[in-house]
Amino acid sequence: MTIADISLVDWSRAQFALTAIYHWIFVPLTLGLSVVMAIMESLYIITKNEEWKKITKFWMSLFAINFAIGAATGIILEFEFGTNWANYSWIVGDIFGAPLAIEGIMAFFLESTFIALMFFGWNKVGKKTHLLSTWLVTIGSTLSSWWILVANAWMNNPVGMKFNPDTARSEMLNFWEVAFSPFAIHKFLHTVTSGYVVAALFVVGISSWYLIKKRHKSFSLKSIAIGSIFGLVSSLFVVISGDSSTYQIAHKQPIKLAALEGVYKGSTNAPIVAIGLIKNNVPINETSNHFLFKIEFPNMLSQLAFKNKNAFVPGLFDLVYGNYLYGIDPVSKRMERGTIAMTALNSYKSAKSKMDTVQMSLSLKDFNENVKDLGYAYINNPLDVVPNVPLTFYSFHLMVGLGMYFIILFFVILIFVWLKWIVKIKLLLWLTVLTIPLGFIASELGWVVAEVGRQPWAIQDLLPVSKATSHINASNVQITFILFAVLFTILLLANIKILLTQIKQGPKD
Amino acid sequence: MSLLNKRLWLIVFIKLFIMFAILKLFLFKDFFKTNFDNDSKRSEYVIKTLTNK
Numbered sequence: 001m002t003i004a005d006i007s008l009v010d011w012s013r014a015q016f017a018l019t020a021i022y023h024w025i026f027v028p029l030t031l032g033l034s035v036v037m038a039i040m041e042s043l044y045i046i047t048k049n050e051e052w053k054k055i056t057k058f059w060m061s062l063f064a065i066n067f068a069i070g071a072a073t074g075i076i077l078e079f080e081f082g083t084n085w086a087n088y089s090w091i092v093g094d095i096f097g098a099p100l101a102i103e104g105i106m107a108f109f110l111e112s113t114f115i116a117l118m119f120f121g122w123n124k125v126g127k128k129t130h131l132l133s134t135w136l137v138t139i140g141s142t143l144s145s146w147w148i149l150v151a152n153a154w155m156n157n158p159v160g161m162k163f164n165p166d167t168a169r170s171e172m173l174n175f176w177e178v179a180f181s182p183f184a185i186h187k188f189l190h191t192v193t194s195g196y197v198v199a200a201l202f203v204v205g206i207s208s209w210y211l212i213k214k215r216h217k218s219f220s221l222k223s224i225a226i227g228s229i230f231g232l233v234s235s236l237f238v239v240i241s242g243d244s245s246t247y248q249i250a251h252k253q254p255i256k257l258a259a260l261e262g263v264y265k266g267s268t269n270a271p272i273v274a275i276g277l278i279k280n281n282v283p284i285n286e287t288s289n290h291f292l293f294k295i296e297f298p299n300m301l302s303q304l305a306f307k308n309k310n311a312f313v314p315g316l317f318d319l320v321y322g323n324y325l326y327g328i329d330p331v332s333k334r335m336e337r338g339t340i341a342m343t344a345l346n347s348y349k350s351a352k353s354k355m356d357t358v359q360m361s362l363s364l365k366d367f368n369e370n371v372k373d374l375g376y377a378y379i380n381n382p383l384d385v386v387p388n389v390p391l392t393f394y395s396f397h398l399m400v401g402l403g404m405y406f407i408i409l410f411f412v413i414l415i416f417v418w419l420k421w422i423v424k425i426k427l428l429l430w431l432t433v434l435t436i437p438l439g440f441i442a443s444e445l446g447w448v449v450a451e452v453g454r455q456p457w458a459i460q461d462l463l464p465v466s467k468a469t470s471h472i473n474a475s476n477v478q479i480t481f482i483l484f485a486v487l488f489t490i491l492l493l494a495n496i497k498i499l500l501t502q503i504k505q506g507p508k509d
Numbered sequence: 510m511s512l513l514n515k516r517l518w519l520i521v522f523i524k525l526f527i528m529f530a531i532l533k534l535f536l537f538k539d540f541f542k543t544n545f546d547n548d549s550k551r552s553e554y555v556i557k558t559l560t561n562k
Contacts, residue, residue: 068520083537090555168555168559480537483532
């Protein structure tokens with residue numbers, strides 16, 4: 001049995017990435033627009049102003065389009081688990097089973113039931129019942145995403161489980177530890193609020209377009225006000241949750257932190273790189289500067305990562321080659337322990353087939369003592385544990401830069417709304433329109449950081465991606481990759497076309 | 510039913526049909542269910558994968 005060949009692994013990876021990227025175009029807008037329309041409908045009930053009902057129904061129609069076209073695109077990811085990632089699915093089955101089942105129940109029962117009431121229940125149910133339905137759709141879709149993010153968080157920080165060498169499955173020991181791990185909580189808060197920012201930019205951008213075209217002025221001003229407040233609050237929350245996520249990454253995935261911050265050699269009082277250009281192909285163990293240029297803020301990385309400006313932040317060099325002063329084992333040592341675990345697993349299997357209980361016990365002891373580094377047994381070169389540093393670094397910094405821009409943009413818009421000047425500043429309105437896609441880009445970049453930064457691991461330290469794939473024909477994966485690229489592009493174009501048609505028609509009187 | 514609603518329902522049905530009746534049936538067969546009869550054989554396969562470099 002050999003490791004899956006590289007082209008199969010890369011095509012499987014590419015296919016999953018393609019599916020996830022397309023899926024994540026639809027999802028954040030659904031998450032965020034659900035909150036926007038719930039807020040607007042609440043204002044309708046509170047103010048009894050029929051204009052808020054008109055506004056709510058318009059944004060609800062855009063929500064409906066995005067939801068209808070985007071819904072269930074995530075199911076293809078589950079298909080891929082079963083076909084392309086069979087080993088991975090088997091190993092994590094007992095962990096993923098519960099969260100994904102709950103996610104399905106939330107989505108299909110809670111969301112779907114109340115979505116029907118929300119879309120078709122106007123004038124059929126009472127106003128407060130309808131409002132409740134809208135909020136339950138919001139809560140349902142948010143809670144759905146919780147469980148998916150719990151599963152993803154577990155990949156990056158596998159807690160609450162024990163690997164069973166008899167069944168080769170990770171068995172859940174503590175559901176609450178999995179469901180409410182700090183890693184999962186902060187990932188959820190950061191991911192969901194980033195979706196809120198996407199939707200806020202969408203609402204503000206489209207409303208700005210109406211103002212440019214001198215259409216639906218009252219509708220647009222109200223939508224911009226709500227969208228900007230929602231966007232500003234969400235953006236600030238994204239920053240706070242991003243900070244707390246970074247703290248988690250520093251402790252659980254230090255090599256991801258080193259990659260996204262471009263830390264090659266560790267130091268105390270570590271600075272944060274605000275902007276930088278990395279030199280190409282400079283080895284990690286090269287002592288000279290790895291940057292062509294950089295602008296740093298002193299002490300900030302130590303402060304953010306460890307809440308102590310004097311703390312040591314390990315770099316890629318320390319994490320690969322070790323730093324005994326700070327208790328960091330070199331990867332080569334972890335490879336040795338991983339190999340012991342792998343050998344022990346083999347020995348346990350063999351002893352079990354011969355009913356040799358003494359050898360089984362000895363092998364199991366060796367396995368349990370070294371299982372936390374099992375994944376390193378399959379690493380051939382210590383440098384293989386380093387993710388793509390430029391991709392992770394630039395994605396992270398671009399995402400953060402865009403996030404800061406969004407905060408300033410929402411703040412400026414709110415100032416001009418308050419001064420009643422917003423209609424006159426065409427440049428700002430156009431800027432807002434053009435910023436709509438940047439929200440999506442920033443959100444996707446976050447996933448690039450999360451998923452590229454965790455390479456080569458499918459399960460951090462336990463299972464590399466190369467061991468997670470099924471041994472299928474690479475050409476099958478290539479065919480489905482092309483098929484998905486076509487199918488999802490058609491769906492996306494249909495989504496954009498129908499959205500634009502609806503936007504051009506505008507809110508109904 | 511409005512034209513928009515009709516269009517959306519059509520897209521939903523076509524999408525779900527393609528996903529479940531074509532992709533799932535023909536292109537996304539579950540690797541373990543297709544190749545192994547029972548869980549014991551599946552776990553044996555995974556252990557073999559994990560005990561080989």
